[in-house]
Each structure stands twice: as structure tokens, then as C-alpha cells.
Amino acid sequence: METKEILSRVDHTLLQPTATWEEIRQLCDDGVKYGCASVCIPPSYVRQAAEYLEGKLKVCTVIGFPNGYSTTASKVFETENAIRNGALEIDMVVNLGWVKDQRWDDLLQEMKEIKEACQGHILKVIVETCLLTQEEKVKLCQLVSLSGADYIKTSTGFSTGGATREDVALLRSHVSPRVKVKAAGGISTLEDAEAMIALGANRLGTSRIVKLVKEQEG
Numbered sequence: 411m412e413t414k415e416i417l418s419r420v421d422h423t424l425l426q427p428t429a430t431w432e433e434i435r436q437l438c439d440d441g442v443k444y445g446c447a448s449v450c451i452p453p454s455y456v457r458q459a460a461e462y463l464e465g466k467l468k469v470c471t472v473i474g475f476p477n478g479y480s481t482t483a484s485k486v487f488e489t490e491n492a493i494r495n496g497a498l499e500i501d502m503v504v505n506l507g508w509v510k511d512q513r514w515d516d517l518l519q520e521m522k523e524i525k526e527a528c529q530g531h532i533l534k535v536i537v538e539t540c541l542l543t544q545e546e547k548v549k550l551c552q553l554v555s556l557s558g559a560d561y562i563k564t565s566t567g568f569s570t571g572g573a574t575r576e577d578v579a580l581l582r583s584h585v586s587p588r589v590k591v592k593a594a595g596g597i598s599t600l601e602d603a604e605a606m607i608a609l610g611a612n613r614l615g616t617s618r619i620v621k622l623v624k625e626q627e628g
Contacts, residue, residue: 453488478506493531499533503566538569551585
């Protein structure tokens with residue numbers, strides 16, 4: 411697979427709590443230069459980045475991040491605020507306590523409310539696969555498929571593990587054909603990226619792929 415094709419699937423990501431505007435601005439510049447799908451940045455930088463980019467690249471942000479246990483009302487407000495500020499894609503973390511309690515109706519209702527708050531824009535649901543059993547992963551695939559969300563996403567990148575090839579394949583095989591898969595966390599080489607895409611990942615959440623390409627250009 412050509413590097414350009416891999417880059418076109420990358421959500422070029424910077425979500426560290428210490429991220430500065432200068433770093434976000436550089437992320438935006440690189441995202442445009444290398445033809446990425448979006449930049450994924452903290453909510454507090456969305457308006458500034460959207461104004462800076464002037465439509466050259468999509469801005470993605472995170473909701474209920476990284477732990478997912480905000481109330482649904484808080485997540486809905488965060489989403490509406492992000493969309494008003496110029497976000498075109500939303501990556502939301504599920505309530506993992508509700509998963510462990512098997513509160514499936516509450517989880518589905520939350521996904522539906524946040525999808526509505528996206529006002530037609532893309533919603534990706536982060537399920538944090540490293541903390542789930544196989545049965546929980548399959549159940550969340552079913553819920554995401556029913557919710558109207560556009561993607562299921564493996565990981566925040568801030569927990570005990572990131573995307574694995576096995577989880578990407580599992581998610582792809584259990585979500586509906588309409589739902590896409592985003593692999594995130596720990597994708598550190600072009601070989602990793604290509605393998606994830608081959609297994610069914612439509613997007614890659616990573617900070618490293620663009621850096622690798624820049625180093626190769628060196």
C-alpha cells in the first residue's frame with residue numbers, strides 16, 4: 411500500500427494534556443501537508459484550529475475523554491459545543507462502568523443522544539477494548555450498529571493498551587457493514603498501519619505515522 415493511501419486514513423492526533431497551541435498549529439500544518447483525514451485535538455483548541463485551517467482539513471475532537479464516565483447530559487453539551495466551535499468529527503468514550511453493569515439500554519440511549527447532537531457530523535464511539543471481555547466487545551459492536559454512530563473505535567490511547575490486530579478484526583466482523591472501524595493507540599510503524607487497514611480499519615488514530623514519514627524525508 412502506498413504511504414499516501416495510509417496517510418489519507420490517519421486522524422493525526424495530539425491529545426496530551428500539556429499540548430500547546432504552537433504544537434496544535436504544527437499538527438494542523440502537517441495534517442494538511444500530508445493529506446490526513448483529520449486532526450484530532452483537545453476540545454479547547456477546536457475553534458482556534460478550525461479558524462486557522464479555514465476548511466483545508468477536518469477538525470476532530472474527543473468527548474467524555476479519556477475515562478467516559480461523564481453524565482450523558484455533560485457529553486451531549488460537550489458535543490454541541492464542539493460542533494458550534496467547528497468540529498466536524500466527534501470521538502466519544504463510552505461509560506465503561508455501565509458496560510460492566512450491563513446497562514445496555516443506557517449505553518445505547520447515550521450513543522443515540524450524542525449522535526443527534528452531532529447534527530449530521532461523524533460520530534466515532536471509543537469502546538476501550540483493552541478493558542473489555544470478548545463478550546463485551548461483541549455486545550458493544552451490536553449497540554454501536556444500532557445507535558446510528560458512524561465508527562467504532564478501539565481505544566483512547568490513554569489506558570492499559572491500544573489497538574491490536576485481533577481486536578480490529580473482531581470489531582470489523584461484528585459491527586454492521588455500515589459502521590466503520592477506527593484503530594487507535596500504539597500504531598507506531600507503517601507496517602502496523604497497513605496491517606490494521608488490511609484487517610478492516612478505515613481510520614487510524616495516531617501521532618506517529620506522520621512523524622515517521624517526515625523522518626524518512628529527513
